[in-house]
Amino acid sequence: MTTVATAPERRRRRLSGSTAALGILGLFTIGALLEVLPRIGVLNRRFFPPSSEILTTLIEQLGEGAFWTAVSDTLRGWAIGLTIAMVLGIAVGVIIGSVPFLRDVTSSTIEFLRPIPSVALIPLVVLLYGTKLQSALILIVYAAFWQVLVQVLYGVADVDPVVRDTARSYRFSRWTQLRQVVWPTALPYVMTGFRLAAAVALILQVTAELVIGVPGLGRNLGVAQSSGAVSLTYALVVAVGIIGIAINLFARALERRILNWHPSVRRDVAR
Amino acid sequence: MAGAGTPRRGSDDATPALDVRGLRKTYTGHGQDVEAVRNLTFTIRSGELVCIVGPSGAGKTTLLRCISGLLSVTGGEVILDGQKVTGPPPGMAVVFQEYGRSLFPWLTVRQNVELPLKEKGLKKAERAEKVATALEAVGLTDSADAHPWQLSGGMQQRVAIARAVAYEPSVLLMDEPFAAVDAQTRADLEDLVRDLWHRFKVTVLFVTHDIDEAVYLGERVLVLSHRPTVILEDVDIDLPDERSQLETRSTPRFAELRHHVYELIQAAKQGFRPENEPV
Amino acid sequence: MRLTSIGRQLLMTIALPVILLALWWVVSADNTSPFWPSLQKILQAFPDTWTSDRVMEDIVPSLARLALGYALALLVGVGLGTVIGLSRPVRAFLEPALEFLRAIPPPVIIPVIALFVGYSGWTSKIIAIALGCLWPILLNTVEGVRGLDEVLVDTARSYRFRRPTYLYQVVLRGSSPQVATGARQALSIGVIMMVISELFAADNGLGAAIVQAQRAFAIPEMWTGIILLGVIGFLLSLIFRLAEWRALAWYRGLRRSERGT
Numbered sequence: 001m002t003t004v005a006t007a008p009e010r011r012r013r014r015l016s017g018s019t020a021a022l023g024i025l026g027l028f029t030i031g032a033l034l035e036v037l038p039r040i041g042v043l044n045r046r047f048f049p050p051s052s053e054i055l056t057t058l059i060e061q062l063g064e065g066a067f068w069t070a071v072s073d074t075l076r077g078w079a080i081g082l083t084i085a086m087v088l089g090i091a092v093g094v095i096i097g098s099v100p101f102l103r104d105v106t107s108s109t110i111e112f113l114r115p116i117p118s119v120a121l122i123p124l125v126v127l128l129y130g131t132k133l134q135s136a137l138i139l140i141v142y143a144a145f146w147q148v149l150v151q152v153l154y155g156v157a158d159v160d161p162v163v164r165d166t167a168r169s170y171r172f173s174r175w176t177q178l179r180q181v182v183w184p185t186a187l188p189y190v191m192t193g194f195r196l197a198a199a200v201a202l203i204l205q206v207t208a209e210l211v212i213g214v215p216g217l218g219r220n221l222g223v224a225q226s227s228g229a230v231s232l233t234y235a236l237v238v239a240v241g242i243i244g245i246a247i248n249l250f251a252r253a254l255e256r257r258i259l260n261w262h263p264s265v266r267r268d269v270a271r
Numbered sequence: 272m273a274g275a276g277t278p279r280r281g282s283d284d285a286t287p288a289l290d291v292r293g294l295r296k297t298y299t300g301h302g303q304d305v306e307a308v309r310n311l312t313f314t315i316r317s318g319e320l321v322c323i324v325g326p327s328g329a330g331k332t333t334l335l336r337c338i339s340g341l342l343s344v345t346g347g348e349v350i351l352d353g354q355k356v357t358g359p360p361p362g363m364a365v366v367f368q369e370y371g372r373s374l375f376p377w378l379t380v381r382q383n384v385e386l387p388l389k390e391k392g393l394k395k396a397e398r399a400e401k402v403a404t405a406l407e408a409v410g411l412t413d414s415a416d417a418h419p420w421q422l423s424g425g426m427q428q429r430v431a432i433a434r435a436v437a438y439e440p441s442v443l444l445m446d447e448p449f450a451a452v453d454a455q456t457r458a459d460l461e462d463l464v465r466d467l468w469h470r471f472k473v474t475v476l477f478v479t480h481d482i483d484e485a486v487y488l489g490e491r492v493l494v495l496s497h498r499p500t501v502i503l504e505d506v507d508i509d510l511p512d513e514r515s516q517l518e519t520r521s522t523p524r525f526a527e528l529r530h531h532v533y534e535l536i537q538a539a540k541q542g543f544r545p546e547n548e549p550v
Numbered sequence: 551m552r553l554t555s556i557g558r559q560l561l562m563t564i565a566l567p568v569i570l571l572a573l574w575w576v577v578s579a580d581n582t583s584p585f586w587p588s589l590q591k592i593l594q595a596f597p598d599t600w601t602s603d604r605v606m607e608d609i610v611p612s613l614a615r616l617a618l619g620y621a622l623a624l625l626v627g628v629g630l631g632t633v634i635g636l637s638r639p640v641r642a643f644l645e646p647a648l649e650f651l652r653a654i655p656p657p658v659i660i661p662v663i664a665l666f667v668g669y670s671g672w673t674s675k676i677i678a679i680a681l682g683c684l685w686p687i688l689l690n691t692v693e694g695v696r697g698l699d700e701v702l703v704d705t706a707r708s709y710r711f712r713r714p715t716y717l718y719q720v721v722l723r724g725s726s727p728q729v730a731t732g733a734r735q736a737l738s739i740g741v742i743m744m745v746i747s748e749l750f751a752a753d754n755g756l757g758a759a760i761v762q763a764q765r766a767f768a769i770p771e772m773w774t775g776i777i778l779l780g781v782i783g784f785l786l787s788l789i790f791r792l793a794e795w796r797a798l799a800w801y802r803g804l805r806r807s808e809r810g811t
Contacts, residue, residue: 025643029643107563108562108563115738115783115784117780122760123775127585203742207657210661225664225665230665233661237659244654245650247653364708369701372702375723418800420804
């Protein structure tokens with residue numbers, strides 16, 4: 001009753017060997033369960049094809065040109081949308097963040113616009129652009145922009161006032177202040193914004209494909225589902241999931257790299 | 272402040288409150304064993320205030336965690352009130368060094384003190400009375416409805432002490448409780464511990480790395496060796512019962528005792544071990 | 551002095567929104583593009599579009615499904631997250647699998663659910679919302695429970711807290727800031743899922759109403775729907791933040807005192 005936690009449990013962030021092994025074992029166990037349960041009839045095979053069947057379908061897909069076209073469509077939309085959102089978010093964020101007046105005057109508007117679900121714009125973009133890539137881009141940029149903007153604003157606000165005053169007293173030019181004082185402080189926040197925006201951008205790219213019919217994996221998924229290709233549906237879900245993981249790992253790796261390069265922020269990373 | 276009737280020290284025939292026999296703790300991990308505590312034996316009689324002092328790295332915290340049942344022992348046994356300790360026992364309360372982290376930040380001071388009593392199954396009226404007494408004793412009656420993080424470090428540790436005292440444990444364990452507060456606060460808190468010990472007649476085991484603190488507070492001081500830990504000496508502190516920061520610390524006897532313990536600690540740092548070391 | 555500063559604050563808060571609305575009004579006033587009706591037209595269309603019947607038929611079901619799905623995700627996410635977070639082997643065993651499930655963009659589960667129960671009806675929508683909201687809540691709870699302060703846990707153990715007290719007073723409350731972070735992320739995903747799930751079936755709900763208006767080329771009506779969705783999204787996040795502000799007052803205070811020293 002009183003044993004509430006193992007006593008010498010210290011938090012270990014780094015993956016130890018046994019932890020990683022357990023995780024892989026976990027993936028395999030779940031895979032095996034999804035193989036066996038449909039086969040022995042616990043799960044209805046019509047809806048739950050055995051995992052080997054899904055895997056086979058996925059491997060078949062890897063050999064098809066159409067699959068790779070869809071992957072590149074999805075990734076292209078994601079990358080373009082994300083880039084626009086990053087550029088806009090950083091530019092607007094640095095400008096608004098550096099000028100106290102702009103900060104005060106825009107905060108209510110930002111707080112109002114930010115939670116508006118970008119999917120509300122779906123009917124409008126359908127009218128404007130139909131199934132063209134622009135439809136997806138508008139949804140992505142609207143959703144991802146706020147993630148970046150808010151982080152940049154936090155970052156700019158985090159500049160140490162003493163450092164800022166020092167820079168001013170030495171009469172650094174505005175540009176130098178920006179480059180040497182504001183940007184290094186804001187960079188970790190920018191990278192956080194990037195990581196969040198990358199995930200959001202993928203969600204909206206896939207949504208646009210699925211709901212509007214913009215070319216990409218999501219559209220193939222919708223078609224597979226409506227034509228009753230069950231194991232293909234699952235295979236595409238797995239493919240989208242793998243892309244999601246890859247994007248996440250990519251964003252984290254980029255974050256680590258950029259922040260390691262930057263000596264002035266190493267302190268923050270170490271924390 | 273201490274009445275004549277106050278038992279200065281538990282009598283020899285009294286049942287021991289805490290009995291540690293041949294305690295041993297070895298950490299296992301990564302293919303190599305680290306022997307932290309080796310064969311530790313001592314007894315604390317009911318009503319005593321005993322300090323444990325040792326060089327840094329003497330495994331003081333390990334020892335305390337073993338005694339409090341938070342850590343399982345490798346060998347030997349800890350007996351509290353005649354019962355062998357296998358997990359945290361009912362008759363024990365612990366005051367940790369990290370006061371800021373041992374109080375529940377989402378509860379008020381009063382709720383922090385009251386919660387363990389609730390868990391003990393005390394009725395509401397009884398709880399309220401004990402909480403009020405304990406908070407009054409540590410001088411925090413006015414801060415009862417504040418949250419711990421609104422208080423200074425010293426006051427936070429007073430809350431933790433009030434919580435432990437209100438719990439009415441057979442043995443109160445204190446793990447370097449004043450290591451993280453400033454010197455003046457520290458002196459106040461030391462006097463508070465002596466005061467509470469008299470007032471509530473609680474048995475106290477006080478772990479510290481500070482020699483002056485150990486000598487000033489304790490009726491006995493157990494000096495630990497370097498790791499793997501054994502007891503170097505059980506020093507009897509024959510200072511008068513009534514102590515004051517100014518008077519007691521300037522008596523020749525205090526200086527002698529302090530000197531003696533200091534030498535022991537220095538020897539311990541050099542790796543000195545008792546000759547008839549039990550293995 | 552105080553009054554003028556409050557006045558200034560108020561001015562700062564409403565100035566830009568008023569200017570933007572005025573700008574919209576003026577710029578759209580004599581716009582001939584069919585997709586951008588004038589703001590005046592949109593506002594005029596509002597009372598006719600959102601009659602009390604429509605509110606009952608579309609808005610209420612949408613919000614009810616969102617509430618049900620979200621509540622389900624909170625219950626399951628916090629419950630499972632606590633179980634997983636408390637045990638190191640379970641955590642190591644499940645974490646990669648959970649990270650994979652979290653990486654799947656939530657809208658993708660809607661077609662999968664449709665395999666079982668189709669697109670229409672309440673069940674598929676509630677499940678879609680719940681599954682979309684589940685992962686951020688679950689994984690943040692795991693993280694929060696894992697990050698519980700060891701000293702606090704030791705304190706609870708040494709005072710022999712009973713299991714339910716421990717779970718509520720230490721685990722749940724200790725991880726609540728992290729859980730709130732997950733719940734906040736989940737809420738915006740929940741709104742997205744609410745809208746999308748209705749776009750597929752287009753039987754009833756806010757999303758369906760907007761898409762029907764678009765298909766019927768009732769553009770001002772479509773705009774009223776978009777604006778309504780925006781307002782709902784804003785209000786939901788406002789409610790969430792108020793609730794969080796109240797529930798985590800201790801956390802703000804703690805953080806402030808930590809930064810102060």
